[in-house]
Amino acid sequence: MKTIVNKKNILIFIVSLVVMLLVASILLYFFLTRDKLVFKLIGEEVLTVEVYAQYNEPGIQATVDKKDLSSNVVIDDSKVDMNKVGTYEIIYKINYEDKEFQLVRTVKVVDTEKPTLTLKGKEEITIEEGSVYQDPGCYVVDNYDPKVKDKIQITNYVNTSEVGVYEVVYSVVDESGNKNSVTRKVVVKPKGDTNKDNYINLMDSNQITNMVFINDGIYIEGYVKDNNGNFKIKVCKDNQKDCVSYDMNKKDDYYYYGNIKLSSLDNGIYYMWIESEISEKVIDKLDMQYRIVRAKLGNKLVTFDYDHNNVKIIVDDFSYQYDILIDPGHGGSDPGASNNIIDEKQLNLIQSLYEKKRYEEHGLKVLLLRNDLSYGMTMGDSSWPPVRKKAYALGFYGVVSKITYSNHHNSSEDPNLSGWEIIVPATSSQEYLSNIYKIKDRWKKSYPTLEEHTRIYTRNYNTNSIFTKEDNNKYYFTDYYAVLRVPYQLFHVNNVLFEGSYLSNSKDFDWYYTKNNWKKLSEDKIRTYVEALGIEYIEP
Numbered sequence: 001m002k003t004i005v006n007k008k009n010i011l012i013f014i015v016s017l018v019v020m021l022l023v024a025s026i027l028l029y030f031f032l033t034r035d036k037l038v039f040k041l042i043g044e045e046v047l048t049v050e051v052y053a054q055y056n057e058p059g060i061q062a063t064v065d066k067k068d069l070s071s072n073v074v075i076d077d078s079k080v081d082m083n084k085v086g087t088y089e090i091i092y093k094i095n096y097e098d099k100e101f102q103l104v105r106t107v108k109v110v111d112t113e114k115p116t117l118t119l120k121g122k123e124e125i126t127i128e129e130g131s132v133y134q135d136p137g138c139y140v141v142d143n144y145d146p147k148v149k150d151k152i153q154i155t156n157y158v159n160t161s162e163v164g165v166y167e168v169v170y171s172v173v174d175e176s177g178n179k180n181s182v183t184r185k186v187v188v189k190p191k192g193d194t195n196k197d198n199y200i201n202l203m204d205s206n207q208i209t210n211m212v213f214i215n216d217g218i219y220i221e222g223y224v225k226d227n228n229g230n231f232k233i234k235v236c237k238d239n240q241k242d243c244v245s246y247d248m249n250k251k252d253d254y255y256y257y258g259n260i261k262l263s264s265l266d267n268g269i270y271y272m273w274i275e276s277e278i279s280e281k282v283i284d285k286l287d288m289q290y291r292i293v294r295a296k297l298g299n300k301l302v303t304f305d306y307d308h309n310n311v312k313i314i315v316d317d318f319s320y321q322y323d324i325l326i327d328p329g330h331g332g333s334d335p336g337a338s339n340n341i342i343d344e345k346q347l348n349l350i351q352s353l354y355e356k357k358r359y360e361e362h363g364l365k366v367l368l369l370r371n372d373l374s375y376g377m378t379m380g381d382s383s384w385p386p387v388r389k390k391a392y393a394l395g396f397y398g399v400v401s402k403i404t405y406s407n408h409h410n411s412s413e414d415p416n417l418s419g420w421e422i423i424v425p426a427t428s429s430q431e432y433l434s435n436i437y438k439i440k441d442r443w444k445k446s447y448p449t450l451e452e453h454t455r456i457y458t459r460n461y462n463t464n465s466i467f468t469k470e471d472n473n474k475y476y477f478t479d480y481y482a483v484l485r486v487p488y489q490l491f492h493v494n495n496v497l498f499e500g501s502y503l504s505n506s507k508d509f510d511w512y513y514t515k516n517n518w519k520k521l522s523e524d525k526i527r528t529y530v531e532a533l534g535i536e537y538i539e540p
Helices: 002-033 196-202 344-361 386-398 430-446 506-514 518-532
Strands: 037-041 046-050 060-064 074-076 086-096 099-110 116-119 124-128 138-141 153-156 164-173 179-189 208-213 217-223 232-237 241-247 249-252 255-261 268-275 279-281 294-297 300-307 310-317 322-328 366-368 401-410 421-423 456-459 466-468 496-502
Touching: 037 086, 037 099, 060 086, 116 164, 116 179, 138 164, 232 255, 241 255, 322 344, 322 386, 344 366, 344 401, 344 518, 386 401, 421 430, 430 456, 430 518, 496 506, 496 518, 506 518
Parallel strands: 046 099, 124 179, 322 366, 322 401, 401 496, 421 456
Antiparallel strands: 037 060, 074 086, 086 099, 116 138, 153 164, 164 179, 208 217, 217 255, 232 241, 232 268, 249 255, 268 279, 268 310, 294 300, 300 310, 421 496, 456 466
């Protein structure tokens, strides 16, 4: 009897074990074959991005059995600051079957751009033996390090007691470790050496010393090696074939000047030659910031290029590419004016984006030099500070734009200063300023009462003196686009700079920004320019 019971218990145990294994197998099967979440990063887990650049999210993959759940992923990138060098984390989260899954991407914001150094004065200076060398110095700016100007190192190798050629080296390292340097050549000539022939022989005899655009061409000055006084400039296709010749005036020994008409040239590529006893290609060794670039001359678009310093002229039929060009002032590491609420570069962008949208509602083609808080579109020499590179782009595209202007906002240590200001080119005519005066009249009606100070003016860049432009006066000093640092003469573009309000005046700023009156002033501007282009203004 006992044996039978034991056998029965064994049988029950075996059956139970089989059932348990069967259940476990079924559960394991369902576990292994059920839909699973695939959750992974697209792209690199660690991304390196340049400061002030726009961060482009590579994305995330979240799928279950090929069903895309990416829209359910919550991305937290709130700690990423593209305006500050550092290491940041982006958190990706998704809830699936009551469980939270999380991934992390590391973003390293770095600064690899070298500081830019620009010599004050000439790249080559000639002094007399035994004299005292006074170094003009050097400008230095950096895209990120605001204190870089205090870090410049100057190595001066000049020995004025000995005739020869020396170098002054300016070098700097920014806070990110980026290095750059620039060199000035200093020639120490023999004391009492006033022989101009010797001086001329030290330089290229066909060298340009000045070129500026005039109404239908250019004004030019330069040196030649011989001194017979019968100087001509030839503008030629195919070396010295198909040439147009222009007589030059003698300004001094070895020195000529005169005008060259370019508006009547056929389309094509030309080079400039200087002709006296010998014929040589004209070369231009001026710093790039003084070389003329592009202009509308009559019905032609004339663009200058400098092929190994040879003056190359490209002539095309002119046509406008844009109706409106807007430059939102400042950007990148340059915030402009500021208060506790907003930086100028941000407010300039807000206003410019609004104006672009409104012009486009009128069917106009608009170019914005920047669409974010970076420097935006820049051109020119890589060693230039960003503000100059930005101004170069403004000039280049401003030539083919019907209307060109910059949006800015003011600041002052005087808390009483308020209201708008408009800065215009020194040479601007009353005809050009007619639209500016219309905007002025509308702004005077829109704005609250203002204290008295100059509202429309031009500024002499070299002396910083201000001259009113509410009269009929033209001025011919260097205005350098007011605060944009590039000479008007490089592009023949009448840029105008609008200062909408004073960020440093709390009452002014409150009326302008907090109460949203900036849009009303923008509409005054938009109405004026739209009507100037022959289009019926549409209310917002």
